[in-house]
Amino acid sequence: MTDITPEQTGSNRSRSSTELVRQSLARRNRKQKVLQGFGIAAIFFALSMLVILVGSLISTGYPAFTQTHVELEVFVDPEEVDTENLSRGNYDDMIAASLGAYFPDVDMSSRIASREVTQVLSSGAQLKLRDRVLADPSLIGETITIKVPASDNFDQLNKGLIKRDTPEENRRLNDAAIANFDTLDAAGVISAPLNTTLITSADSRFPELAGLKGALVGSFWALLVCFVISFPLGIGAAIYLEEFAPKNRLSDIIEININNLAAVPSVVFGLLALAVFLNWFGMPRSAPIVGGLTLALMTLPTIIIATRAALKAVPPSIREAALGVGASKQQVVFHHVLPLAMPGILTGTIIGMAQALGETAPLLLIGMNAFITSAPSGPFDSATALPTQIFIWADSPERGFVSRTSAAILVLLTFLIFMNAIAIYLRSRFERKW
Amino acid sequence: MYDVPHGRNEVAVTDVKITARNVQVYYGDTHAIKDVNVEIESNTVTAFIGPSGCGKSTFLRCINRMNDTIDICRVEGDIRIDGDDIYDKRVDPVQLRAKVGMVFQKPNPFPKSIYDNVAYGPKIHGMARNKAELDDIVERALRRGAIWDEVKDRLQSPGTGLSGGQQQRLCIARAVATEPEVLLMDEPCSALDPIATAQVEELIDELRQNYAVVIVTHSMQQAARVSQKTAFFHLGNLVEYDDTTKIFTNPEDSRTESYITGRIG
Numbered sequence: 089m090t091d092i093t094p095e096q097t098g099s100n101r102s103r104s105s106t107e108l109v110r111q112s113l114a115r116r117n118r119k120q121k122v123l124q125g126f127g128i129a130a131i132f133f134a135l136s137m138l139v140i141l142v143g144s145l146i147s148t149g150y151p152a153f154t155q156t157h158v159e160l161e162v163f164v165d166p167e168e169v170d171t172e173n174l175s176r177g178n179y180d181d182m183i184a185a186s187l188g189a190y191f192p193d194v195d196m197s198s199r200i201a202s203r204e205v206t207q208v209l210s211s212g213a214q215l216k217l218r219d220r221v222l223a224d225p226s227l228i229g230e231t232i233t234i235k236v237p238a239s240d241n242f243d244q245l246n247k248g249l250i251k252r253d254t255p256e257e258n259r260r261l262n263d264a265a266i267a268n269f270d271t272l273d274a275a276g277v278i279s280a281p282l283n284t285t286l287i288t289s290a291d292s293r294f295p296e297l298a299g300l301k302g303a304l305v306g307s308f309w310a311l312l313v314c315f316v317i318s319f320p321l322g323i324g325a326a327i328y329l330e331e332f333a334p335k336n337r338l339s340d341i342i343e344i345n346i347n348n349l350a351a352v353p354s355v356v357f358g359l360l361a362l363a364v365f366l367n368w369f370g371m372p373r374s375a376p377i378v379g380g381l382t383l384a385l386m387t388l389p390t391i392i393i394a395t396r397a398a399l400k401a402v403p404p405s406i407r408e409a410a411l412g413v414g415a416s417k418q419q420v421v422f423h424h425v426l427p428l429a430m431p432g433i434l435t436g437t438i439i440g441m442a443q444a445l446g447e448t449a450p451l452l453l454i455g456m457n458a459f460i461t462s463a464p465s466g467p468f469d470s471a472t473a474l475p476t477q478i479f480i481w482a483d484s485p486e487r488g489f490v491s492r493t494s495a496a497i498l499v500l501l502t503f504l505i506f507m508n509a510i511a512i513y514l515r516s517r518f519e520r521k522w
Numbered sequence: 523m524y525d526v527p528h529g530r531n532e533v534a535v536t537d538v539k540i541t542a543r544n545v546q547v548y549y550g551d552t553h554a555i556k557d558v559n560v561e562i563e564s565n566t567v568t569a570f571i572g573p574s575g576c577g578k579s580t581f582l583r584c585i586n587r588m589n590d591t592i593d594i595c596r597v598e599g600d601i602r603i604d605g606d607d608i609y610d611k612r613v614d615p616v617q618l619r620a621k622v623g624m625v626f627q628k629p630n631p632f633p634k635s636i637y638d639n640v641a642y643g644p645k646i647h648g649m650a651r652n653k654a655e656l657d658d659i660v661e662r663a664l665r666r667g668a669i670w671d672e673v674k675d676r677l678q679s680p681g682t683g684l685s686g687g688q689q690q691r692l693c694i695a696r697a698v699a700t701e702p703e704v705l706l707m708d709e710p711c712s713a714l715d716p717i718a719t720a721q722v723e724e725l726i727d728e729l730r731q732n733y734a735v736v737i738v739t740h741s742m743q744q745a746a747r748v749s750q751k752t753a754f755f756h757l758g759n760l761v762e763y764d765d766t767t768k769i770f771t772n773p774e775d776s777r778t779e780s781y782i783t784g785r786i787g
Binding site: 334335403405406407408409410411412413414415416419423424428 | 693
């Protein structure tokens, strides 16, 4: 009897422990389900926010991708053109005259009367005609067909953003103006082609003439300067810190400071650049070179941290193998470790660059939010950048800039998505399993 | 006890290649190697055996100054190869490592082609004047590594694509490509299956014609099979160093006996 008892208790205990597990199992599974539920809810929330963001950008921004144009038959009157200096001529009168053909009742020789009609057109219309004549002086004396942009208000009307059923006193356009537009529309000369101005022109006070060329070129130069400075410097610093620097208190302090630098608000870098590059070195204001330098300061810590992580991820067995056949420390790093770390370094660099592309605050402080109507021809010219252009447009009162701001944000996002896609591609393409 | 084949373990008349005198190794405050004295002979396979953490790998890594790369590691005493102090200030570890090749526990080919794996050492040491010479060196090394026949048709395919045993033999070929005089092997078969192990062991026996081979192993059978001399390490001390046959049949120290009979370790 006494011999059997311990066995019995043993089997009892084992049975009860299975029982216990079974009892707790339901609770554990429930907990896991709840956690998973929260996770799915969080992802769903994040995704819906993204959809709302992009959706609202697209719905506000898409009208900016077309621009209302008016097609005119213009007689290039030799009497109105100064043959000595082609850029000086009464091109606006020629435009007005051709527009008058559709309005026989209006006396186009009267400034005030004609103004009622010509306000349909952008003030850039005459410049467009001038540029055509300048490019080809043989057009003088001919009648040419030219498509000129409509002014912003009529563009808004055509896109339905200025509503006809709004009471006249609350509308930006009075009934007469709308009637004039409808006359042109009935004549079939109104069209809304793709708004190439958005990419091919620099900034303008008039929304229908404003484009992102200056900002795109400015951002390009700034990023180029940023890359040329931060990439070699960042990799050099990371290699030294990771592979060669003695591990002591000083290198610890440097490491902590680099990590802190990555967390410094970007506006602080802007103030630093303002004090050092502009006031002390006397570099040109609003220039992409200064923007690039400022962005390089910000990107450096990102690149250093990414590079160090990538170098650290190269397994020690590769270093040992190279050391074992008699490679020097420097050969180990440059022949083996660095090439293997390169995909990680490039990924980090591209992400740092994408961050720099979207950075606004430091550029505002060094004056890259100036109003500049031509694209820079080099890094020393005044320019804006994409995010500062968005900032300027968002601040502009004209109705046309509302959609153009969203359109510019979409352009910026496209670039960012493109850069991140490259980073993801590099990561997956060159990912190595050890 | 162990089936020690005769003949293989016979000690030829040899001269001393490596002399270690009063070697102490410290990792920070830990005294990892205590007063080790040993003489390693050329054209001999010397096995270091002992329980985990006894310092056999640490001592092995002193011979090509691999421990230099560890910041907190400090080596004292005197290690000489052919009478030259390898810890002398004038000795460049790079030069030393070209003379003392090393094969590691886990096969670690470079993620490059088989050819480049073997050619890398000779290239950085400037051992070949032209492509033809380099080709010769690579072929000779791969033949010595007993892997030439298996890879001669795919020298440009990546070394990491080979099987574990082939990778290890490629690493041996890489180590012998720089014409070393001593070959250190740190548990070269611990990541290999029995068949690959047998191939590598056979190779080790062939390599002894040209080099002084020092092998660290966890497997006493392996030590008995491939080595002529065996050193038993315990807790940082070199307990016993003698002919392999003697160590495995008639050890002098009681700790050695306990280890090889499986009572400690």
